[in-house]
Amino acid sequence: MAQPTKRILPPLLEESTFDKVLDKLSEIVGEPNASRNHLYGNLEGPQGQNCYDDLWPLGNPTDHTPSGAVRPKTVNEIQRVLQIANEYKLPLWTVSRGRNLGYGGSGAIVPGSVILDLHRMNKIIEVNEELAYAIVEPGVSFFDLYEYIQDRGYRLWPSCPALGWGSIVGNTLDRGFGYTPNGEHAEQQCGMEVVLATGEVLRTGMGALSGSPMWALYKGGYGPSVDGLFYQSNLGVVTKIGIHLTPAPACFMDCVVSVPNEEDIGALVRIMSALEREGIVQNHASIANPYRQALSSEDPLVIGRAVGPGIKGGYATNADMTKLAKEQGWGYWKAHFAIYGASGAFIDACWTIVQERFAAIPGAAATAERHEHKLGGRLNAADLPMGEIPHTGYPRLTAKDFVDIRGAKGGHIAFSPLFPPDGKQLQEWFARIRPLVEKAGFDLFSDFHIFGRYIIGIVLVVYTPAEAARAKSLFDELLKDGVERSSVSEYRTHIHFMDEVRRHYDWGNGILHRTLGSIKKTLDPNGILSQGKSGIWTSSRPLTEAIGNTRL
């Protein structure tokens, strides 16, 4: 946690003016819901933090430190906060629950921004069991929706990321993912309510047709769609979304396929993605290397072998982790996915096809755990084993302990490049970056996500505060290597790298960037909303000079 000696202020505001602004914001939301500095008021973080900040800073500890926070409860309060922000040109940074760990948490790109924290807006507006959708406010967590559904006995399996305490709205807007068949959250979002920087409220899609019952059912609406403008964006404050949920299946199979060699990754992902495209496997597969597999072991000796070197400041070598995998009878790669169906016959037929396809890889091993509702009804996720990955949507927090594996107060950044699903490019890239990670002295933590038409090849860099500069250098190197040697870049990034990744998306002399910049200037001329998010700015010379961003 950053403990600055000097008070952090919004750029371009005198201290006395800022105090006046805080008084006005407090009048709107009530004093307990305004933080007059960044040190209190946030939901508790993974290591007990209550501050607003990038909890695991990569550079100067105050590079992304906010000056305070405001926690409105209603759309009307947001509108009034935006009015003050426009009047004083106060930079805000919007979060729903502020748990964007690994991507900057509740830190802001412009230091001294005031965090617009929406976690108090936590109403579940509607859950429709038959049509399998929910409409939620930003403060609703994955735990909240799961519990709401359990309390009412609805036969639905809402999706959930590895950590259930984040917000459905925040995770979806950042294009996050969970692990049920409806796990690509951005694909499942249907209908949105947004407060624009002017304070006007916009409803997208069928929400624009007053009284329509179709808001969370038909995404398109009439004419151009604008939902995409609010993804990884700073063009508005999203206050509601509709999200589609997975109907609880009658049968469920939790499946694992292991392949023996590092070089098998190409074939593994090619077969896996085809199974997903064809609907034989209905969720996305997570793929783990030996180090990642060791962390999920229940044997303390195995875990110790993986994390021991890191605790001493070194790293688990790929050679030793490969040896460990062989000793344990694991493959080098483990793919973990699930099959969902309305009958036992359906999932058995799918599983037979899965086994036949993977038989093409010498040494591949496939195992599955099968569950079928005895009376022909639908399965309740709460009655099934929790499983290593939330394939049933059962929320948990277990993965948060990963961040401390190299020592207390650790953190991580997730290098998240996109690849085509044929596996060739991923295989070449992995062979190239593995030595880079080892050379930088970090554990090789691969957590690849295989979808029908793309792969997110996440390399998690776990670091202690003392290793932050080295982690940043490695990340810089991975970004440069990816874009220069494979023409790949990230689908989502940490706030520290947003301008850099924006520059990678430069086709047509950066026309996309310029178009987004024009929209930003039109919708938010005073630049009050999340300046710099995804590299999009309402450029203003005084602001960029004040924050020392010479690259703009």
Ligand SMILES: Cc1cc2nc3c(=O)[nH]c(=O)nc-3n(C[C@H](O)[C@H](O)[C@H](O)COP(=O)(O)OP(=O)(O)OC[C@H]3O[C@@H](n4cnc5c(N)ncnc54)[C@H](O)[C@@H]3O)c2cc1C
């Ligand atoms: C161990 C570990 C495992 C993780 N596993 C996963 C995983 O499986 N899947 C995954 O996707 N992520 C994962 N993450 C990353 C992250 O924790 C989650 O994505 C988390 O849900 C994001 O936090 P949040 O929902 O509170 O989002 P927030 O921090 O509230 O929001 C994220 C971003 O979205 C924008 N935003 C948020 N709300 C609004 C709004 N109302 N209007 C406009 N813009 C808004 C902001 O730019 C904000 O920075 C993991 C992180 C860790 C540490």
